Ligand SMILES: *[C@@H]1O[C@H](CO)[C@@H](O)[C@H](O)[C@H]1NC(C)=O
């Protein structure tokens with residue numbers, strides 16, 4: 152009998168160590184780069200590397216903040232979650248369970264007992280994937296007790312049940328690591344439909360009764376805030392040599408179109424809403440490639456699909472419940488960078504707000520961290536939209552959607568009324584939190600319903616002012632036909648952005664609990680977006 156070697160963890164450990172070494176490098180755009188030729192000379196003339204490197208001690212060193220730096224670990228951890236308009240469940244889709252699921256596995260290889268080099272069969276011994284999350288786990292829904300849990304937990308409401316399910320899946324997927332264990336990459340789905348008569352979403356964190364019709368929110372009638380169908384192909388080894396790892400989540404919000412998983416397809420003859428995330432990797436080589444498809448429909452014209460790196464505990468961006476995720480260190484402005492490869496294949500139409508970088512945090516208007524009180528917590532979002540169809544709404548005649556000031560990399564602040572200096576073209580939209588007491592007029596308040604708490608949003612566009620941070624400077628960069636590997640100085644950029652705070656309060660620590668990529672197709676039916684993400688990493692400066 153061959154014995155089983157757990158290679159998942161070995162491969163994982165090896166590749167993690169390797170990437171740690173790779174990622175704790177010094178960034179090439181640092182001023183100290185000019186010393187490099189000297190260092191090379193010293194090395195060539197026989198100096199010890201350590202001595203030469205000490206020349207560079209002042210340069211910042213970076214380490215990865217994510218559990219799987221660069222998406223290189225074969226033994227994948229990925230999960231999916233789905234939110235309604237105000238980031239809750241509301242109601243589970245029939246037979247789907249609570250909208251949380253995961254695909255987490257380790258890899259084992261059968262190896263022969265003997266060392267016989269003539270054992271030609273040995274090469275053919277297969278790798279075996281051992282999945283940590285079963286189909287029964289993934290279908291758990293309100294009323295089902297968690298295996299090994301307390302029966303009472305099953306009786307919670309649907310929103311709390313989903314939170315516990317995420318924690319349960321997190322425990323099954325958890326990978327031990329320093330400075331903290333981690334869980335999974337998170338695929339996030341959201342539908343913007345809102346039934347204003349159903350009174351499901353609070354306004355700026357306060358419960359409200361049924362509202363009249365509101366044309367700003369799509370809804371086809373009762374039940375329009377439903378959760379999607381969620382199907383899953385578990386990761387398996389595929390390809391002629393069984394060395395390609397591949398799996399997917401997919402489904403549709405159009406419940407009436409459901410006649411089983413095989414009826415749902417990305418085929419253009421399928422006109423219902425659709426989402427799909429397929430992950431693929433060659434065993435032992437390169438990065439996972441996450442391939443995304445999102446299609447809107449008449450009934451579901453406002454849909455979102457993101458790949459997120461959320462914190463491993465605490466609240467993630469836009470969420471007032473404990474979460475599980477990939478960011479074992481919370482990146483904090485200004486000292487972190489984000490690296491990834493993005494290939495936008497189909498843009499999703501003129502209203503696809505494709506976020507090159509979407510980041511979520513939370514702090515109160517007095518600068519204190521959020522504590523779960525949805526009336527005083529404020530979600531803060533910053534997003535760069537790279538769809539060239541998205542224009543700057545901020546301009547000299549429309550100051551209410553411009554932030555009060557722009558800060559240049561040298562620290563100089565320019566007020567939005569200084570028309571000759573303010574970079575209006577760099578801002579699509581800025582909106583203020585609905586619970587701020589001292590807003591500078593004119594202002595525009597953010598949508599009070601689409602988060603459990605009030606929110607503040609800064610949406611930026613490719614523009615020369617962001618070039619300093621490695622962001623696109625011209626519309627079209629990184630868009631369809633221009634796949635790129637980005638290394639964005641997200642930390643410094645997000646430190647320079649305006650966010651509201653009550654005057655005289657100590658500045659908030661800008662910690663970004665969610666860093667994600669993906670698109671929000673905004674009220675535009677029958678549009679299809681398609682893109683891939685690979686090599687994702689968050690690099691934080693080592694203290
Ligand atoms: C297998 O072979 C290697 C090198 O050929 C040797 O060092 C090792 O002891 C052998 N192991 C066994 C179990 O025979």
Ligand SMILES: *[C@@H]1O[C@H](CO)[C@@H](O)[C@H](O)[C@H]1NC(C)=O
Pocket residue numbers: 390391392394
């Ligand atoms: C399968 O293995 C053979 C022999 O090692 C190799 O030549 C071929 O490229 C492999 N194919 C794939 C798709 O990896």
Ligand SMILES: *[C@@H]1O[C@H](CO)[C@@H](O)[C@H](O)[C@H]1NC(C)=O
Pocket residue numbers: 418419420
């Ligand atoms: C899409 O579906 C139609 C009808 O089922 C089929 O004829 C066609 O080949 C499919 N196209 C693709 C690209 O799969």
Ligand SMILES: *[C@@H]1O[C@H](CO)[C@@H](O)[C@H](O)[C@H]1NC(C)=O
Pocket residue numbers: 501539540
């Ligand atoms: C969107 O951008 C594309 C490419 O620049 C252009 O052809 C198209 O007309 C634009 N559509 C709208 C609605 O602006």
Ligand SMILES: *[C@@H]1O[C@H](CO)[C@@H](O)[C@H](O)[C@H]1NC(C)=O
Pocket residue numbers: 559560561562563
């Ligand atoms: C800071 O940068 C801005 C924009 O490049 C420039 O206009 C301004 O003169 C600079 N200020 C200082 C003090 O260097």
Ligand SMILES: *[C@@H]1O[C@H](CO)[C@@H](O)[C@H](O)[C@H]1NC(C)=O
Pocket residue numbers: 566568569
């Ligand atoms: C511009 O805004 C600042 C700050 O609100 C104000 O002090 C100044 O008077 C304004 N200037 C003009 C020309 O409106």
